[in-house]
Amino acid sequence: MAVDKVFDAIVVGAGHNGLAAAVELASRGWKVCVLEAKSTAGGAVNTQELTLPGFRHDVCAMNLSSFAGSPFYARHKDALARHGLAFVPAEHCFASVFRDQSWLGVSADLDTTVQRIRAVSEKDAHAWQAMLADFQIKAPHLFAVLGAPMPSWKLARSAWRSWRELGKEGVAELLQLLLATPRDFLDRHFESESLKAMMAAWGLHVDFAPDTAGGALFPYLESMANQAFGMVIGQGGADTIITAMTGLLQELGGQLQLDAPVCRIEQDKGHAKAVVLADGRRLQARKAIIANLNPQLVFGRLLDAQSVPAKYQKKVDEFRPGLGTMMLHLALDSLPDWTAGAELQRFAYVHLAPDLAMMSRVYAEAASGLLPAEPVLVVGQPTALDPGRAPQGSHVLWVQVRVLPARVCGDALGRIAAGDWSQIKQDYAQRVLDVLEAYAPGLRGKILASLVMSPQDLEQFNPSLIGGDNLSGSHHLDQNFFFRPVASYSRYNTPVKGLYLCGASTWPGAGTGAGSGFMLATMLAA
Known part of the structure; x- marks a missing residue:
């Protein structure tokens, strides 16, 4: 098959780790091309008008603190700012509300936090x-x-x-x-x-x-x-880091091709040499092909399983997803009226996870395939910090439901029949809203529009989030550190020479810190 173009490195998947690898390599003189199957870059770091025009919702990731503190950002800070990257700091970072409608939260000012803790325990304040x-x-x-x-x-x-x-x-x-x-x-x-x-x-x-x-x-x-x-979110949306990285990549001479799904990675004598796109084009890589994907999307799919050592393929097949996630994106006419106090409206995150017994119960129910009776909710209030994400006076609410089964076998309350997520997600979303109403009465009356994304929807949005696992692989000890994603292959390498992995499925795991992409690129360019 004829070669259409030749690059030093080809990156498959334009999530933030893939883009970080591409930017770093391009800054060192490599000729780089990033291929993305979707019409937008970013992967799980993505901001869209999901409900109504003018309401910008972070689809998955919202907190950009780890990116702001990353070595990648430190190295490219000025160039990224030139391409529009901007953060919004949170004076009040996160809080939890408890069953008696009391609350506790962490603010950037230490004295403020300590004063709150002192009210519940002098010993704990110290x-x-x-x-x-x-x-x-x-x-x-x-x-x-x-x-x-x-x-x-x-x-x-x-x-x-x-x-x-x-x-x-x-x-x-x-x-x-x-x-x-x-x-x-x-x-x-x-x-x-x-x-x-x-x-x-x-x-x-x-x-x-x-x-x-x-x-x-x-x-x-x-x-x-x-x-x-402190904590930061992206000004205008989490996609500020994606816009800045893609702009910098192009400034450095790199290419980004959207709507460009890869259907095959070609090998020659055990060495990854080229990728074939769905439209038939063949792009060759002189030095490296980097797959910013869950390894289960690479081995046995883009690469024929018979061309990969059986032991390695078996370990990839056994790479275990974490439990699933649901997202509720709400357009509101005003922020929630928290019974615990109006001060909660100032926090970036409010956790509805009132005690350790409840958290243990939720996890056990979800791990058993049951819809949790009382879900754990992470309530993001981005427009409390960044009002420009919604029309004047309006707000967006980012609600993450942690944790849920990928396949539903039953309901811990016995009220929702087992079934496909497409059939039951609206019913379960009502349970989520019931929990929200218990802490912020009248919330339903504030909703202008909403979008429910089940674990199944999240996987369709980003195939690396298998089963709606927003971590792209459980972080339990047997899949972390030297074991992520596969023992003996934790340095982003694979049994196929010239083929590398990066992204949340690799060390140091999920989050917006761009660690795997940056470390891999640094190693390759050394």
């Missing part, structure tokens, strides 16, 4: 400040691990530096944090059940119930990082 002080010592070492390929000399140097600076006790504490369950970690540090619940809610963002080993890290990191550095 413990929070002590944890923050300790975080400021340990954070560089944690971020060094998250910013190093698994394994690598960079990781080894980071470990050695941690040993020298923190001592064996400090390193042991870090290891304990990486392995602990959220409950054990929180019980060790705090006495207030409200404070524990406020922090533990972050675990369910990444598939960790309160008693799941390895789940303590994310509640710790999110809570302390929000306190230390």
